[in-house]
Amino acid sequence: MLPHTPEWLPAIAPWLDLAGLVVFAASGALAAARRGQTMVTLCFFALVTGVGGGTVRDLLIGAPVFWIHDSRAAAACLAVAFAVWLTPVRWWRGAALDWFDAVGLAAYAVFGAAKAIGFGVPPVPAALMGVVTACVGGIIRDVLAGEPSIIMRPEIYVTAAALASGSYVALGLLGVPLPVAAGIAAVAGFSLRAAALRWKLALPAYRKGEAG
16 A cells, blocks of 8 residues: 655655646646737636646545645746746747646646545545646646647647556555655656657547448
C-alpha cells in the first residue's frame, strides 16, 4: 500500500502545482486572445483552464477545493492573463507553449495522483485523479472556445498524463521512494508528450469494419 501522506508532498507540491497552474492558465488566456476577446474573457479562460482539473479532483476525493482556500492560485491565473494581454502576439507563436504545456501536464498528473493518495484514495482511482487534474482544465477550455476537445483528437496527450500518474502510483507500490517515483513519473510523462510533439505521434483511430 502507498502511504496516505507522502512526506515529500508538502515540500514539492507548491512547485508542481504552480507549474501546471501557470502553463494551463496561459493556454486558456491564449485561446481567448487568439479570438480577439476582451481582458475579462482572457481572465475567465485563464482561471477555468488553470483550476478546472484540480477543482474536479478535489470535489471527487472530498478535499477542500484548493483555489477557494488559497488566493494565490486565482491570483496566479489572473496575473498570467494580464501578461498575455500585455505582450505581443508574436511572442506566443510557434511550439513554445506546447513544450511548456508538456511540462505542466506531467507535473500536474503526478501532483494529482499524489494528492489523491494523500486523501486515502486507492491506487487505480488515484492514478485516474492524476489524469483528471492534468486534462480537465484543457477540456473545459476547448469546449468554451468551440474547438474539438483534446480527448477527441488522436494526438498523444491524455496518454502522457496517464503514463505520469500511473507510473507514480505503480512505482510507489513497488517500494520506490516517493520523491524518486515522482521524478521518474514526471520525466516519463513529459518524454512521451515531447516525443508526440517532435514526431507527430498519435494513437490509432477506431475503424469500423465493413458490414456483412
